[in-house]
Amino acid sequence: MRRPPERMRISVTEDGPYLVSGGVPLVRVEIITNGEGESIGWRQTGAVEASDRYRLCRCGHSAEKPFCDMTHVLEGFDGTETAGHESYAEQSMPIEGPGVQLHDARRLCAEARFCDRAGGLWNLIERCDDPDARVLAEEQATLCPSGRYVLADESKGIHEPDLEPSIALIEDPHLGVSGPLWVRGGIRIVDADGVDYETRNRVTLCRCGSSANKPFCDGSHITAGFRDPSVDEA
């Protein structure tokens, strides 16, 4: 994992936005799908101009998305953080395959669906004595934005993608919804009481306001039909 500049930080505020400081780059990305509608990769579609400090909407109702316009006050947004502070190691369970170990923290799933191809990642793991299956398993685990999956290989150790410290606004064109904030490259995240969450290479933060695992995304933006119209103006 990269070490981002010390000053980069995301602070969750009580029933309010994410306060981002330290000049964290803000970009737009979308999920690439194949002809079958399966998620196969990422495409960066633009950058959003942002100052050294900015506030990102967390309730899903701002008219100035992705930024906060204080609508959370009018909406009476309940942003209670329900995720807890367990580490990834505490939240995840291991799945053994030939020469590999997959770790899965289901609670962190952002429903980006990279793990669905070729019968699904859990099944691929069991077939990792086949080099093609192993390559696909590595790809699926590392494309996962939320860090739900971490793949460890007996010979090469833990597979983690090299991610530039930044926040990416996820779009999911196949489902016609906007997704979470993809926090990349080990940026520090602090709760509303000033307590750190575990710093990880990749996590997804809810920006639709509907997650039951706040501040992290739990995929509820799909059933909520969340849309960020600013993507159409970009």
Ligand code: FES
């Ligand atoms: S953005 Fe995914 S649950 Fe809110």
